[in-house]
Amino acid sequence: MSLIKDELFENIFTHAHGGIAIVSLEGKWVKVNKSICELFGYSEEELYSLSFQELTHRDDLDADLESMTYLIEGDVDSYQVEKRYFHKKGHVIWVLLSVSIVRDLDNNPLYFISQIVDISAQKSANWHLQFLMNVVKGQNEKLNDFARIATHDIRTHVGNLGSITEFLEEDIVTIIDNDNYKMLKESILNLDETIEHLNSIRLDKPKKFNSLNELNLSDYVKKAMYNISAIAKKEQCQIINHVDKDVMVLGIEAYLDSIILNFITNAIKYKSPNRDPIIEISTSTKGAFVILNIKDNGQGIDLEKNQQKLFTLNGTFHKHHDSRGVGLYITKNHIESIGGKIEVESKVGEGTCFYIYLLKA
Incomplete structure (x- = not known):
């Protein structure tokens, strides 16, 4: 043994x-x-x-x-x-x-x-991860500094533009009836509101899903449409809004502003060269989500080729002088940070539909 x-x-x-x-x-x-x-x-x-x-x-x-x-x-x-x-x-x-x-x-x-x-x-x-964490921490500090300066300086310029509109109304009494002037004045007010929302995000602690605000989705869609009305007019773009006026979602004001605005401006930016752009905005519900559908008749995306880089940083798939591959990346992060998700269907030459899942209020 x-x-x-x-x-x-x-x-x-x-x-x-x-x-x-x-x-x-x-x-x-x-x-x-x-x-x-x-x-x-x-x-x-x-x-x-x-x-x-x-x-x-x-x-x-x-x-x-x-x-x-x-x-x-x-x-x-x-x-x-x-x-x-x-x-x-x-x-x-x-x-x-x-x-x-x-x-x-x-x-x-x-x-x-x-x-x-x-x-x-x-x-x-572990060392590599710690190095990356230190890089991220440094970048976050730089972003905070940038946000602090940007919100302060841009607010100063917005205040200046507001004063100029008042001077114009005093000097040219009839200007208040001009449609382009009305759009300019409303855009200045919306810009000031957006800066206020961004500043509140910078100052507040990150929100949890159960402490998000109840927001009227229709109001934010209408606001986004108004903010890009001059661009839509210039590009002869028709925007059809089917969003019910009573649909409520959970979110953060500045994020919802940015999400809707980004998808609408992208739909115009990547319009088809063969036809005038048409954008249809509608909603549906699925379980705990309200789905915001933004459909266009633009160039479309080759999903088989670009699916993996669609929402990545610096991921571009159209030859456009303004393409940076940042907008969709930031927008996806905004959507996920308020408890949502995003899906997409697209066909090259026919158009794209983004399905934005937002928490139902």
Whole structure:
């Protein structure tokens, strides 16, 4: 039976996937398995002539020796630590080291049993993630600074434009009846309102889905249509609004403004060169969602070719001088941040329909 146990132990020790080693109380490698040799790049003979102290990164050595002392003195039964070793070729290896101690019948320490798992890949991934998080944090700080400056400076310009309209009304009494002037004045008011919404987002903590505002979808569609009325007129675009006036959704004011405006302006921007643009806006319901459908008769999108990059940053699929691949990316993030989602159907040469799922109020 003893022979069988010895053979079983030898097989487990030799063929274990992880590194297993028997280490003397002085730190010499007494017995190592194949995984240990592969991990450090040394042969068995080479390792037996070395101590673990010689392979340990100096910044980790004191902590390791201190833990070993606790183990020898019986203060702990085992310990586990992340530490660094040096490979034979010189590079650093990060490992998860688990150490226990074997004692004789009189409780005197005999040797250590060490289990060593290579975690270099995980460490590298963690460092990469931390680096990216630091980059994102820096970018967010820059964006906050930009938003702070932008909302302040643009509001100043909006105030100035408002004053100019007042001067024009004083100097040209009949201008208030001019349709183009009416659109200009209304657009200035809408711009001021949008800046107010953006500023409130910048100052407030991020909202949760259950603290979103109840918004009348029809009002926001009408507002978006009015804001681009001059563009629609110039491009001879017909916008057909079938949205029921009583449809209520949950959202954030500035986000809903931006979402609707982006899809309508894109529909005009990517109109077909062979016909006047027509945009149909309607709604339907599905479970907890109100679906805002924005359908156009424009160029269409080759979804088979562009599906994967449709909502990605810098993803463009039309040759237009204003295409930056940013609008849809930001819009998708806005939709998802208020608990919604987006789907699309399109056919090249016929047009596109975006289905925007918004939480029902």
